[in-house]
Amino acid sequence: MADAEAPEEAGSPNEPAPGPERHAGALVTWSHGQEVLHPTRETYVETARVLKEDEGFGMCSDVTAVDYLQRPLRDLPPDVTPERFEVVANLLAMDPPRRIRLRVQVAEADPCVDSLWHLYPGVEAAEREVFDLFGVRFDGHPDLTRILMPEDWEGHPLRKDYAIGRIPVQFKAAPPTR
Amino acid sequence: MTSIDQTHTPEQTQTPGQTPADDTQPDETQPVETWTGAAETSEGSQELALRGETEPMALLLERGAVLRLPEGVAMDPGDVDYETSEDETMIINLGPQHPSTHGVLRLMVELDGETVLRTKPVIGYLHTGMEKTAEDLMFVQGGTNVTRMDYLSPFANECVFSMAVEKLLDIEVPERAVWIRMLMLELNRISSHLLFLASNGLDMGATSMMMYGWRERELLLAFFERVTGLRMNHNYIRPGGVAADLPDDWQSDIGDILDVLPGRLDEFDALFTNQPIWRQRSEGVGIITQEQALALSTTGPILRSTGVAWDLRADMPYLAYDQVAFDVITGTVGDVFDRYAIRLNEVRESMRIVHQILEKLPKGDYRIQDAKITPPPRSRIDESMEALIHHFKLFTEGFQVPAGEVYVAIESPRGEVGCYLVSDGGSKPYRMHFRAPSFYNLQTLPVMMHGGLIADAIACISSVDPVLGDVDR
Numbered sequence: 049m050a051d052a053e054a055p056e057e058a059g060s061p062n063e064p065a066p067g068p069e070r071h072a073g074a075l076v077t078w079s080h081g082q083e084v085l086h087p088t089r090e091t092y093v094e095t096a097r098v099l100k101e102d103e104g105f106g107m108c109s110d111v112t113a114v115d116y117l118q119r120p121l122r123d124l125p126p127d128v129t130p131e132r133f134e135v136v137a138n139l140l141a142m143d144p145p146r147r148i149r150l151r152v153q154v155a156e157a158d159p160c161v162d163s164l165w166h167l168y169p170g171v172e173a174a175e176r177e178v179f180d181l182f183g184v185r186f187d188g189h190p191d192l193t194r195i196l197m198p199e200d201w202e203g204h205p206l207r208k209d210y211a212i213g214r215i216p217v218q219f220k221a222a223p224p225t226r
Numbered sequence: 227m228t229s230i231d232q233t234h235t236p237e238q239t240q241t242p243g244q245t246p247a248d249d250t251q252p253d254e255t256q257p258v259e260t261w262t263g264a265a266e267t268s269e270g271s272q273e274l275a276l277r278g279e280t281e282p283m284a285l286l287l288e289r290g291a292v293l294r295l296p297e298g299v300a301m302d303p304g305d306v307d308y309e310t311s312e313d314e315t316m317i318i319n320l321g322p323q324h325p326s327t328h329g330v331l332r333l334m335v336e337l338d339g340e341t342v343l344r345t346k347p348v349i350g351y352l353h354t355g356m357e358k359t360a361e362d363l364m365f366v367q368g369g370t371n372v373t374r375m376d377y378l379s380p381f382a383n384e385c386v387f388s389m390a391v392e393k394l395l396d397i398e399v400p401e402r403a404v405w406i407r408m409l410m411l412e413l414n415r416i417s418s419h420l421l422f423l424a425s426n427g428l429d430m431g432a433t434s435m436m437m438y439g440w441r442e443r444e445l446l447l448a449f450f451e452r453v454t455g456l457r458m459n460h461n462y463i464r465p466g467g468v469a470a471d472l473p474d475d476w477q478s479d480i481g482d483i484l485d486v487l488p489g490r491l492d493e494f495d496a497l498f499t500n501q502p503i504w505r506q507r508s509e510g511v512g513i514i515t516q517e518q519a520l521a522l523s524t525t526g527p528i529l530r531s532t533g534v535a536w537d538l539r540a541d542m543p544y545l546a547y548d549q550v551a552f553d554v555i556t557g558t559v560g561d562v563f564d565r566y567a568i569r570l571n572e573v574r575e576s577m578r579i580v581h582q583i584l585e586k587l588p589k590g591d592y593r594i595q596d597a598k599i600t601p602p603p604r605s606r607i608d609e610s611m612e613a614l615i616h617h618f619k620l621f622t623e624g625f626q627v628p629a630g631e632v633y634v635a636i637e638s639p640r641g642e643v644g645c646y647l648v649s650d651g652g653s654k655p656y657r658m659h660f661r662a663p664s665f666y667n668l669q670t671l672p673v674m675m676h677g678g679l680i681a682d683a684i685a686c687i688s689s690v691d692p693v694l695g696d697v698d699r
Contacts (some may be wrong), residue, residue, distance in 0.1 A: 066526055079394050080632050109635070110644055110661040119650045122632065136646060138633050138661070141424055142534075146543040149633060170523025173669055181357075191280075193271045194696060196350040206657075 065170045068125055072098040074150070075125040084149045086128045093162045096139065099169055105139040105148060108168035111175055112136050113154075113182045117208040124153075133184055135172075137164060154184055159200035163188040181206035244247065258400050274334035274346040274390035277312050315343060320683070328425065328687065329460060329694030333671065340679050345672040349665075352698035364624030365391050366542055368655065369461040371643075375660060376696035378421055381407075381414040381659070382638035384463035389544065390634040390647040391465040394627045395599070396673065402590040403467035404545050409583045410453070411545075411636075412576040413480075416487070417446035418639035419569040419576075422691045423494060426566060429688035430507055434496060444488050445483050452479065466600050467593025477584060484577055508563035512674035515560060522673070524668045526641025527572070528690060531557035531564035538637040546634075550582045564684075565689040572639075587655040599625050624653030640664055640691060664696040 072095045074087035087095040100103040114134045116122060124130055132150040133155040139148050154161055163186035164171045175186045176195040183204035186192060194201065198220065203210050239474045321332035330351035360371050372387045373380040384545040385407055392399060399407075424439020447457045452473050454460035462469050473479075478660075494572040498504045516532040529536055537554040539547040557564030593600050602621050629651040635644035644661030667690050674686040 079630055080396070082633065084631075107523055109523055109525070109642060109658075109666075110633070110646065112646055112659040114631075114648055114657045119656060135661075138644065138646070142536055142541070145634075147542075147633070164524060169521045170525065170666060170669060174523075177665075191275075194350075195272065196353040197692075198350070199272050205355060205610075212358060212362075 068127065071148075073101070075127060077123060077125055079123065079149075080147060082147065084151055086125055086151055086153075089127075089152055089154065089161050090137075092150065093164060093167065095150060096137065096164055096167055097138055099148060101142065104143060105141045106169050107140045107142070108137055108164060109140045109147075110136075110138040111164065111171045111178060113178045113184055113206075115182060115206065115208045128153060133159055133182060135161055135178065135184060159183055160185040160187060162186070165189050180204070183207065229584065238397045265337045268388070270349055272350075274317055274336065274344065274348075277336075277344070280344075291667055293684070314338065322348075322677075328692055330622075331668075331687070331692060331694055331697070333683075333687070335680075335683065336676070337680070340681075342675045342678055342680060342683050345675045345683070346570075347668050347671055349668070349697050352694045354698070356699045357658055357660065360655055364653045364656065365627055366621065366624045366653075368658070369464050370459070372658075372660065373459045373461055374695065375376055375662065375699050376638060376640065376643065376664065376693045378418045378693050379414050379638045379640065379643075380458060380460055381410045381463055382636060382643050384461065385411060385545075386634055386636045386638075386643050386645045386660075387647075388465045388634070390632055391627060392646040393632045393634055393646060394630050394649050395465070396628075397466065397596060397599070399467050399594055401546075401588045401590045403592050405583055405587045406468050406472060406592060407463055408545050408547065408550075409472075409480075409580060409587070410450075410468075411448065412579045412583070413446050413483075414529065415639045416573050416574045416580075417443045417450075419573050420446070421564075422569050422639075423498075427498070429684050430504070432497065432504065435494070438490070439495075442487065444485065449476075449479050449483065452476075464593075466596065467591070469593075471592040480580060480584060484580065487573070487577060491570065494570060499570070505563065508566060508685060508689075510559070511562045512678060512689060513559060513561045514670055514674050518673050519560070521672065522669050523692070524641070524670050526637070526639070526663055526667065527565050527568045528667055528670060529641065530555060530591055532560035533558055538635060538642060542635075544634075549583050549586070549682060550579050552576075552579050562685045562689040565691075569639075569691075626651060626653050627655075633639060638663055640693065640696070641667060660696075662696040662699060664690075664692040664694070665699075668692050668697055 071083070071085055071091045073091055074085040077084045077086065085095060096108075097190065107211075113136060115128065115132065116134060118130055122130060133154040133156065135152045135154055137152075138149040141147075152161055159182070161184065163175055165186070165188060168225065174192070174194060175189050176186050176192060179186060179192050180194040180197050181204055193199070197205065200220070229234065252385055253338045315336050315338045317334055317336050319332060319334055320328040332348040332351065334346045334348060335342050356371055356375060360368055361417070364370055368387055368391070369384045372383040375383050420439050420443040424436045424443070427433070427435025427439065450460060451457050453476070454462040454469065514532060516534055519529045519532045520534065525536070533556050536556045539552070540554050551574045555568045555575065557568055597616065600618050602610070606613040607617055627649040627650055631646070631648040633644055633646045635642045641663030641664050642661065646657075646659040646661070648657040650656040671686060671690060673682045674690075678686070
């Protein structure tokens with residue numbers, strides 16, 4: 049993990065030396081030995097680009113999201129404002145093998161982040177899934193449609209305020225039983 | 227039907243009392259712009275859109291071209307040139323009910339005669355909201371849920387879930403449990419690959435292979451049943467270890483399997499690998515390059531078929547994979563034949579690992595002796611009130627897992643299966659997400675199938691070996 053520790057201080061020249069740990073312009077926390085970066089919505093794609101092009105994180109193995117509606121407090125660096133949604137991207141480098149995780153805070157009022165699709169085309173389906181199940185939109189995604197739920201479904205089921213068991217199963221044009 | 231696009235790009239609506247700031251509002255007499263592709267192709271926006279309505283980048287992606295573009299190169303829609311104009315092609319459905327789509331996979335393909343130009347997988351027909359269900363199940367119960375996702379490699383799902391929970395709990399499982407897990411994972415890899423060989427044969431016209439593959443897989447399922455009580459959906463690997471120790475004469479059972487299989491694999495070699503018809507049918511078909519596979523987040527045999535020796539067992543060892551010797555099988559061409567050959571030889575490598583496990587499996591406990599996580603033994607419940615209370619509380623309230631989030635990934639027969647687990651300190655996951663290998667691998671289909679024949683498309687689908695339970699979750 050030697051090169052993973054190398055800070056990229058280009059974005060913050062007036063940061064004091066013993067300040068919070070930064071990597072690729074994003075604040076760093078460690079979760080059970082796994083490195084987690086906390087870029088802002090604006091720096092999310094740039095951080096991923098630096099990681100991909102300069103540090104060899106050539107594959108985005110997963111993109112998902114978490115709805116922190118019921119649990120606003122969580123393990124974040126002090127400078128990061130918690131928001132309702134968090135988009136989580138897991139990047140993978142193969143040589144040497146290591147993983148890194150990006151966690152982006154996404155406000156409920158404007159649930160929208162830039163898409164990683166132009167960097168990692170493999171996130172196409174994953175970002176569609178996040179949009180489908182959480183209603184978080186991805187700017188720059190070529191085909192942001194529902195992927196798992198039917199096209200005419202209302203609501204985003206993995207949101208915490210989406211009631212389970214109350215909405216009847218929707219069959220398209222289901223005829224009355226009698 | 228309302229297009230979903232309308233919900234996330236809200237139109238500018240005029241409030242009645244408001245006066246327009248300028249006169250450049252849209253002409254009222256003009257017909258409202260609607261999504262015309264729906265009428266042409268079928269019914270909705272998830273489906274394959276007409277070429278004119280697809281983003282040029284997405285069109286190029288299907289041809290694999292965009293994956294090697296340097297940063298900042300502008301895409302010209304005119305770059306996407308097809309020899310046939312759109313009114314000479316047709317868009318048809320393969321599936322969701324189709325004998326060779328492995329479940330309820332639906333592919334919309336644009337055909338020029340018999341040549342596939344564009345493909346779009348339409349999924350979700352098996353979506354049952356298992357990630358939502360997981361939020362209502364305790365960590366003790368979680369295994370029953372995740373084992374049903376990729377139902378052909380249930381142990382891999384159980385194992386990655388258990389490892390994520392254990393990482394949050396910060397506990398180490400006993401050595402014996404680690405090795406039992408490895409044993410079951412490798413046997414599961416064999417059974418999954420045997421089913422691949424069976425269905426791959428069937429899809430490509432070698433129907434006798436269907437019976438052979440299922441027959442061999444049955445040996446392994448019988449062993450799973452002896453160990454776990456169930457042929458599938460075992461919930462055998464649990465947080466803290468495994469559910470039960472191996473049965474008394476398990477070595478002889480495994481010995482029987484290991485005696486029978488090598489000869490059968492040689493028969494498969496004779497039936498497939500050395501057979502000119504099979505080779506012509508599969509060689510050079512459905513090629514995917516290294517760059518494309520990496521960019522599309524492909525893992526498992528598909529990635530290895532392009533020559534990337536990437537196997538989490540070897541590269542990021544978990545359990546005790548660093549203590550066993552095995553080779554990572556790679557291909558060179560990235561075609562259907564490579565993907566077949568890799569899986570066939572991975573069966574041999576897994577057998578090699580199982581031989582080593584037979585020798586090295588340590589004695590000891592099969593689950594962690596931590597009263598917070600492990601229920602007391604059955605015999606104690608009869609004699610101790612505390613044990614009974616303890617058992618009751620563990621299965622009604624579950625155990626609490628410290629707050630935190632973690633991502634754990636292992637190598638399933640299909641590639642990297644990952645579990646992203648968020649706990650809020652309670653006895654249920656706050657969020658559980660599975661990185662399903664089939665879900666990502668499915669994205670390679672448009673690239674593989676472009677320019678090939680429909681018959682080759684079937685070979686491609688089969689060689690991806692998708693499990694739709696895993697795709698849709």
